[in-house]
Amino acid sequence: MPVQDLREWIGRIEEMGELTRIEGADPNLEIGGLTDLYQWDMENPALLFEKIKGHPESYRLLSNVLTSLPRICLSLDLPTHLTRQEFVKTWRDRLKEFTPIAPRQVEDGPVLDNRQVDADVDVTQFPAPFWHAEDGGNFLGTGNIVIMRDPDTGWVNAGTYRVQVHDSKTLGIMISPGKHGRLIREKYWAKGEACPVAVSFGQDPLLLLLGGLEVDYGEDEFAMAGGLRHEPLDVGAPGRRRSSSRARYRRTSSTRRGRSASGRATTRAASATCPSST
Ligand SMILES: Cc1cc2nc3c(=O)[nH]c(=O)nc-3n(C[C@H](O)[C@H](O)[C@H](O)COP(=O)(O)O)c2cc1C
Numbered sequence: 001m002p003v004q005d006l007r008e009w010i011g012r013i014e015e016m017g018e019l020t021r022i023e024g025a026d027p028n029l030e031i032g033g034l035t036d037l038y039q040w041d042m043e044n045p046a047l048l049f050e051k052i053k054g055h056p057e058s059y060r061l062l063s064n065v066l067t068s069l070p071r072i073c074l075s076l077d078l079p080t081h082l083t084r085q086e087f088v089k090t091w092r093d094r095l096k097e098f099t100p101i102a103p104r105q106v107e108d109g110p111v112l113d114n115r116q117v118d119a120d121v122d123v124t125q126f127p128a129p130f131w132h133a134e135d136g137g138n139f140l141g142t143g144n145i146v147i148m149r150d151p152d153t154g155w156v157n158a159g160t161y162r163v164q165v166h167d168s169k170t171l172g173i174m175i176s177p178g179k180h181g182r183l184i185r186e187k188y189w190a191k192g193e194a195c196p197v198a199v200s201f202g203q204d205p206l207l208l209l210l211g212g213l214e215v216d217y218g219e220d221e222f223a224m225a226g227g228l229r230h231e232p233l234d235v236g237a238p239g240r241r242r243s244s245s246r247a248r249y250r251r252t253s254s255t256r257r258g259r260s261a262s263g264r265a266t267t268r269a270a271s272a273t274c275p276s277s278t
Pocket residue numbers: 142143157158159160161162163174175176177178179180181182211212213214215
């Protein structure tokens with residue numbers, strides 16, 4: 001049975017002895033430092049930070065997610081006891097019979113249980129570590145996926161791009177030249193339009209794995225995830241519970257003037273969901 005969400009994934013890896021819980025860590029360099037120590041070598045456990053300094057007790061942060069073969073296998077819905085050679089053979093066999101399965105649109109889901117809309121939005125309530133001493137700020141998104149729709153074809157891309165907190169209602173997304181999210185963004189901006197985005201910070205790790213892979217332009221990561229787990233992924237097409245406004249990705253004054261080589265832009269977080277497990 002494939003993993004259904006991040007909460008279930010955390011439970012399953014804990015049963016496998018692949019999780020270490022850490023209480024009371026400081027988002028300022030301590031979470032980043034500990035994560036660096038653990039991610040240096042493969043097969044170290046994932047880290048679940050709890051009771052994070054300066055944040056409500058129930059807010060948790062997971063790091064070092066996909067750095068062990070058993071955890072990668074679990075995420076790909078493969079047996080979790082494979083050796084490296086067995087994994088390569090099993091993966092090759094899996095790719096031979098691989099067929100994408102389109103996602104299933106649903107109207108509702110637990111992701112909509114906790115919401116902040118418009119003036120209530122405060123993204124600073126979530127633990128966003130200052131990961132490394134030379135970082136330019138606090139990053140809420142490192143193992144996230146950024147979801148954007150091609151305005152010409154309707155194709156939806158999911159890519160892993162860093163997300164920085166600028167203030168309670170503003171996030172920046174760093175997309176390198178040539179990445180699909182960047183190409184999509186340019187299409188909107190060429191028409192003088194803001195680019196709509198959704199960012200997920202607490203998804204099934206299979207989507208993180210696919211979001212960080214170079215998948216061909218036009219390939220649907222959600223359909224690939226469905227094919228890998230042999231059942232469609234539920235994606236939200238919220239109807240009556242949809243928030244009144246959505247996030248837009250727009251040029252900063254510096255990118256408008258062509259001063260930002262990094263392609264930084266800001267997302268005005270007009271609505272944000274608050275998953276309690278991340
Ligand atoms: C943890 C992680 C963080 C990443 N951060 C960024 C980033 O900040 N900006 C970026 O352009 N690519 C980043 N990448 C690389 C992209 O996710 C990767 O190139 C991916 O293929 C992009 O998706 P796309 O092919 O749909 O553009 C990151 C990858 C990983 C695994």
